[in-house]
Amino acid sequence: MDQQELNEWFNEYGESILTYILLMVRDYQQAEDLTQETFLKAYRSKQQFKESSSVKTWLFSIAHNATIDHFRKKHPLKHYLGLTMEEKDGMPLPEQIIEMNEESEELYRAIQQLKPTYKHVIILRKLKEFSTSETAHVLNWSESKVKMTLRRALVELEKVLTRGGVINEINRSI
Structure with a gap:
């Protein structure tokens, strides 16, 4: 995989992956970090990509696993018990993130x-x-x-x- 292909993937799927992760973690900065981590992992493991799935599903699998790993590291007990993170302030996400x-x-x-x-x-x-x-x-x-x-x-x-x-x-x- 070259830089151009990675850029194409990011342009096509980056925003969608960001919103998916944002819906899970409820923190815009963390969602951006996990989105970046998703594309870095994709870049590093391109040779493991099997053409039997689409690029979209492969990238979302990486994003899903990165999000799960984030919860395991941040809240190991909550993850183990299957509980979700609670909202910090009880307020919805900012309008500029998701209208x-x-x-x-x-x-x-x-x-x-x-x-x-x-x-x-x-x-x-x-x-x-x-x-x-x-x-x-x-x-x-x-x-x-x-x-x-x-x-x-x-x-x-x-x-x-x-x-x-x-x-x-x-x-x-x-």
Whole structure:
């Protein structure tokens, strides 16, 4: 891999990988660092890239693993117990990072309350619009596990949104 190819990958996938990581770590600077780490790892391990997957899924796999490693190092007990990091200030992300309307802010907060496996599958399948097979590749799961986990995650997300009153408010406005 040469510098030009790496630049092309960064131009094509950099922003998408940054937002994916940002949804997980909730810290813009950390997300930038992990995005840079993702592309450095890709550069160093290009010879391990198998053409059986797309560049996109390979890069997202690296980003996913870098994010998991970050949580393991920063919060080993929380990672072991399957807990997510809590928000530092309870405020949504700055508008300049991700512009959200009121309903999507509620959705974002609800997703943050889910366990990590549910959060990962919802972000990849529904927010990043990955296919089932792409998601399976990124998470190193079977396609059936992706489908089953997504179904369970969406049920749990609906419960969280209902508890928060979002679903009832949406139904009233229809």
